[in-house]
Amino acid sequence: MSAPNRNWPAFHVPVDRSGGVRAHPTAITVRARKAEDPGTLDAAWLRELCTAAGADDVGFVALDTPGLEGERDYVLEAMPGTRSLIALCVRTSRDNLRSRSVSVGNRDVATTSEILHEAARHICLELQRRGVRALYPATGFPMEVQRYPGRSWVVSHKLVAVAAGLGHLGVHRNLIHPRFGNFLVLGTILLDAPVTEYSRPLGWNPCVGCNLCVVACPVGAIHADGSFDVDACSTHNNNHDLSSFAGWVEDIADSRDAADYRRRVTPGETISRWQSLSFSPQYRSGYCVAVCPAGTDVIGPFLADQEQHEREFLVPLQEKPEYVYVEPESDAEHYVQEHFPHKTIRHARRSDVPAPELDAAPAPESE
Ligand code: B12
Ligand code: SF4
DSSP: OOOTTSSSOSSSSOOOOTTOGGGSHHHHHHHHSOOOOOOSBOHHHHHHHHHHHTOSEEEEEETTSTTOGGGHHHHHHHSTTOOEEEEEEEEOOHHHHHOSOHHHHHHHHHHHHHHHHHHHHHHHHHHHHTTOOEEOOOSSSSOOGGGTTSOOOSSOHHHHHHHTTSOEEOTTSSEEBTTTBTOEEEEEEEESSOBSSOOOOOSSOOOOOOOHHHHHOTTOOBOTTSOBOHHHHHHHHTTTSHHHHHHHHHHHHHOSSHHHHHHHSOHHHHHHHHHHHHTSOOOSOOHHHHHOOOSTTTSHHHHHOHHHHIIIIIHHHHHOOOEEEEOTTSHHHHHHHHHOTTSEEEEOOOOOOOOOSSOOSOOTTOO
C-alpha cells in the first residue's frame, strides 16, 4: 500500500501567492538592483575575454553578414534574438593529428574540443553575469541528430569562421588559419547583443594548392577542383556513427548466432566500436588534415624540403594497411582498388535512415 505525502505535505514550505509575482521576494530583490543595459559589447574587451578563456584566435560577425544566410534559421531557432556570433578556435597538437596511429589524433581532437567547450562556457557565463544572452553549441557531436539525414548541426563553424576572418577553406574544405593552418578545432558562440566592431574575411587564402590532401585521402573524397564527395568521406571516416551505427545494430539483430555475427563483423571491428562508445567517436582518418602544410607556424619544414614532409607525414598514411569502408561499386571503391590495393575494402552496412517525420528543420524566421 502506498502512502503518498505521509512525510511530505504537498508544499514542504507553503508558497505565498497573496501578492502575486511582483510582490514575491525574488522580484523585490531584482527590482532593487540598478538595471544595467549591457548595450553594445566592446570588441576589444570581448576579444580579451575570449583569449583569456583559452581561445587561440577569435573574430566577431553580425548574424546578417553575407555568407551566413543559410545559418540564420538554425541560429535563431537555437537562441531567438541572436544578433551576433563569436567565431573561436583552439589549436590542436599537430603531431598527434599527423600520427599514423589514428587513436593518437582522435585523443587530441576530443581533448581540444573539450577545452574549446570549457572556454566557450566560461565566456557565456561571464556574458550571462553581465545580462547578455549567450550560448555555445558543440564543436561536433552532440548535434540535433534526430534530423539526420538532414542537417543536424546547429551552426556551421566553418562558415562563421570564414566570415569572421579566421581563415579560408582549403582544397580539402577544412578551414585553414593563416598561422595555425588546419590544426585547430572551431567553435561558435551566439550572442543577443551587437559588438562595436565586426571582423572581415581574410583577403587571401592560406591554402597553397599543393594537393597533398587529394592524394592522402584513402577514399578519393577530395578532388583537386575543390569538389568533395561527402558520402565517400562519411562512409569511411564516420564508420562508427549515424547510419553506419544503425547498420551495425541491424547486423547484430540479423545474426543467427555468434559465428554468423563474426562473418558480418570482425572481432577487431566490434572492439573498435566498444572504444567509440566508451570514450569518444573514433574517426578512421583525418588524413587531409594531417598532411596539410599550410599556415605560417606549420609550413617551414615543407618549404625547406617538400619530399621530406611527404616521407614523414604522407607516405606512412598511404602505405598503412587498414580497413577502408565504401559503398559497393561506388567511385570510392574503385578509387581504393586502383590507388591503395594493399588496403582492405569493407562494404559498410549503413541503415537507410528515412527523413524525420517531426521537426525536420527550423521554421523560417523563428525569431
Ligand atoms: C557535417 C560535418 C562533416 C561531414 C560533412 C563535411 C562537410 N564538408 O560538410 C563529414 C562527416 C564528411 C565530416 C568530415 C570531417 N570533418 Co567535419 N564537420 C561537419 C560539421 C558538423 C558541419 C560542416 C559544415 O559546416 N558543412 C556545411 C558547409 C560549410 O560545408 P562545405 O564543405 O562547404 O560543403 C559541403 C557540405 O555542405 C555538404 N553537404 C551539403 N548538404 C549536406 C547535408 C548533409 C546531411 C551533410 C552531411 C553534408 C552536406 O556538401 C558540400 C560538399 O560539396 C562541422 C561542425 C560544425 N557544427 O560546424 C564539422 C567540422 C567541419 N569537421 C571538422 C573535421 C576536422 C572533419 C574531419 C577531418 C573529420 C576528422 N577526422 O576529424 C573530416 C574532414 C572532411 C573534409 N575534408 O571536409 C572540423 C573542421 C575544422 C577546420 N579546420 O575546418 C569541424 C568544423 C568540426 C570542428 N568544430 O572543428 N564533417
Ligand atoms: S593539403 Fe595543400 S591543397 Fe590541401 S588544403 Fe592543405 S594546402 Fe591546400
